[in-house]
Structure formats: C-alpha cells, structure tokens
Amino acid sequence: MSLFKYVPVLLLLFLALPAKSALQVNSPLPCHKTIKVGYNDWPPYAWQDPQGEAQGLDVDLMRAFAVYLGCEINFINVPAKRSHQMLKAGQLDVLMGATMTDERQAYAHFSSYYRDEELRLFVLDEQKDQINIDKWEDIFTKKLRLLVPSSGWYGADYQESQYRLEQEHLLVLSPDSDKSVQMLTYGRGDMIVGDTMAMPYIASQHQHIKLVPLKLVLDQNHIHLMLSKASMTPSQLEQFNQAIKALMDNGEITRVINKWQQMSLAKQSNMSRLNSPLKTLYVSP
Template structure:
C-alpha cells in the first residue's frame, strides 16, 4: 500500500500560483483535525503515481484545491478499487474520488455535489474519422463495426443491453486495460473504441502516440462526485466540501483544472504495454491479455 502525503503549505503554494485571484473562505479555521484519507488507483489523467511517487492527476488536483479551501490536508492512498470501497464502508478511508452515484453506494457513503461531468464516447483513429460515422447505437450492428472495450468500466445502458448480441455477432473485442484497447485500434484489430471522453484521448496521445477522434454520438453522460464514508461520521465535512465546490466553481477554478489536464503533456509517466496475447473468453468475446494501466470503475 502506498501513502502519498501532500503537505498543506506545499499544496497552498501551488494552488495560489495557479489561481492567484481566488479568495479563500477558510483561512484560519481548520475543519480537519487529521488529514483526509483518500483511496485511489491508477487511472490517467484522473489519478496515478508519478515518477517521484506523488499522487497526480485531474481528480487529485480537484480534491487538493477543495481541501486547501477548507484548510485541510489530504493523504492519497493507492489501492485496488474493490479494496477502497470496502475500506470506505468500514470507515478506514474517509473519501473516494471520481464516483458516479448508485443506490448501493449510497448505503455506505455520502455523495458530494458534482464537481465535474463525465461523457462516454466512441472513438476512431484520426485517419478514419471521415470514413466511419455513428449517429445511433444501432449503427454498430447495421455497419458491422467491431467495437473495442476495456473490460473494467461503465459504458452506458445501450452497451449493457446489447453486449451479448455484440458478442454473438463477433463485434466485440474486450481487453483488460485502456492502453491495450488503444493499441488494438491502432493495429486495426477493431473499428471503434468506447470509453471516457477525457481519459481515452489522453492515453492514446501520451502512451501510444496515437491520434484518435470522437464520433458524434454521446453514448452516456454522468455527474461525478466525491464519496464520503458514513462510518467515519463526516456529515459536517460533506457540507463544507459542497460549499467549497460551489465557491470554486463560481470562481472558475475547477474549470481551469479540467482545462489544464486537457493541455498538459506528461507522456513519461505512462508506460505502454509491450505484449498482446489474444484469447477467447468464456462469454464468447475476444479477450486480450498483457500488461498495462487499468481503468477505474465508475
């Protein structure tokens, strides 16, 4: 288990440099007696560990900004997704980032206000952008297009409902990582790639040096929240975080974080997969095994 502690002074120095005109509402009163313990996993560009063993990414910046507004420190703790949710349930963790609301999760966690939006899109390589068009989900079947999908992720109701039929018609190729799915698209092993609208272009450009283009269809869209453990008795923290999200949104600070990560170039922090081994899964879909970065379950 890897612990990455961001000291308050360092965080504030960075944030004041990025947002010099922002007025802070929590300058003298500290809400948190101890650092907020936040679980996360590798999912560029939202969160991962850089070469200096620091937590970095869009969501990391978002939460660091919000915590600094409250006068709090944050301990970012890297761990698998399932373990993070279990620890949140029992109160061993205070928060998780990058979460979509579900009724099941609401049983053990409070949900903050939405701090960013998520879109699920279909992508093609840039050279195929004029050749492949999809205006509705059924076009995948009508045009017999092969869909590439990382195994770990939520891709909307249309994908869920039609997954079995995609498999039956040999139109679905599943791989365990986003990196490998991007590689498959580049190698012509599929026609279209499904995934997060920010993460996929980032991984394609900075890990594989592949230019990809989104198609017109928005497959799914979600509001993204912080999850706060109910066992940790942080209902007062929820209220303060919600207020900080509103304040920072009104000042445009959260939008500037998103813009920063759309432009930043940190290619050396991502290591592409070098080995691709196709196989047939038990469900009939083609599966790809190898090594690479896993995507985060929303």
C-alpha cells in the same frame, strides 16, 4: 450588596463554559483525521508519477478542497475495483471522479458535482473515414467490435446491451483504458469507448497515437466525490459541498479544468504532426 447582585450571572456564565467546550470537541469537523483518498491511474484525471506522487485534474481539485477545509490528505493508489471495496469497508475515506449510481449510493455519500463527463466512441485517426455510426444499433448492424475497459460506467445503452454484445462476439473487454488503446492499435477491436478528455489524452501520452471521436454521444454525467458511509459523516459531506461551492464561485475549479483541457489538446495536436507510420511505433505480440 452589588457583589451578590452579580453572583447569579457569573455562575450561569461559568456553568455554560464546559458545555460550549464539549460541543467544540465533539463537533464533526471534516479534518479531525488525515483523509485517505483513493485513486487509480486514469489520466489526465489521476495517476501516479515516477516519484510515487499523485497527479492530475481531479488530484489538483482534491488538493484545493483540502486546502480550503484545512485538511490533511493521503493519496493511495489502488485498482478501481479494489478502491470501491476499500471505500465500502471504510479503509478509504474518499474517491474522486465518480458517477452517481444506485448501487454506489448504498455505501457512499455523494458530494455536489464539481465537473461534467461525456462518453463517446473513438477510432484511430486513419480509420475515421471508414467507421461512422449514427446510433447505438449501428454497432450491431455493421458488426463493429467494441473495446471496453472492464471497470467503469459507459452509459445506459452499453449497460442494457452488454449481454447482446457478448453473444454476437462484438465485445472485447480489457483491463483498463491504456490496454484498450493498445489493443485497438493491434486491430483487436474497431472502436473504443471512453471519456472525451481521458481517452485521447491516454492515446497521445502513453501510446503516441491520435484518436478521433465519433459524433454519437453515449452519455453525459455530473461527476462527484464519493465519501465512505463507514468512515465519513453527513456533516463532513456538507463541509466538502461548501468547499466545492466556494471554489466553483471563485473560479478555481474552472481554472484547473481549463488548464488540463489545454494540456490534453496540446498533446493531441502534437500527435497530428507525427508522420511516422503506425507499424513503426507498434509491433504486435
């Protein structure tokens, strides 16, 4: 009699097992596949080294998120505009270092922010006493030519007055930040717009010159991961948010950011000790 007493209980346990197993197989885990992470050359946040490996602040953080989640990731170097098209089509799963906009939210999930960004105007060190602006309108009243990389977000003031800058011949577009710095040294613009860490880093590392930021702050934004709506689910987004929170709480994100800030400051300090005149470093084409 005791055997029959427990048969219904055993039968219920047996019937429950397949359902639990199916739930595990179908659960939207963040790493059911290798995650394709797009990036473009934007030091010190991301760039491709001579060996073809991704390097940079955002790259280090993305690797840390992947380790926390147990993810396999594949970094793919692509131009900025193309990377967004690939994310929209699901050919890339994640983009790093993104500012949230309404347009981008149409095709991407945005993670919790993991760092901040500040945009400012920069001039060559030797011109810091000649060029000063207190407000955006001073660009027009003083007829200052503004060098702007063609892809990116540069604040509401720039967005709203881009057409006016073009009409008054004060806007000089460039393919990227590196080329913008080169053009600044050639005298093709008076100022350059960019991220407060990236622009001085690019100038010192790639062009061996020192840039000085003007006091006007153009914009301040939280920076996020973008996950493709075509290839990544809201559940996967939540997993990445958990990783960001965990690494924020344990200090790993702060440690990585501080490391790259110190490296950037060190490179700029080295530039301030260079005594070679600018004309010996550059020859106009």
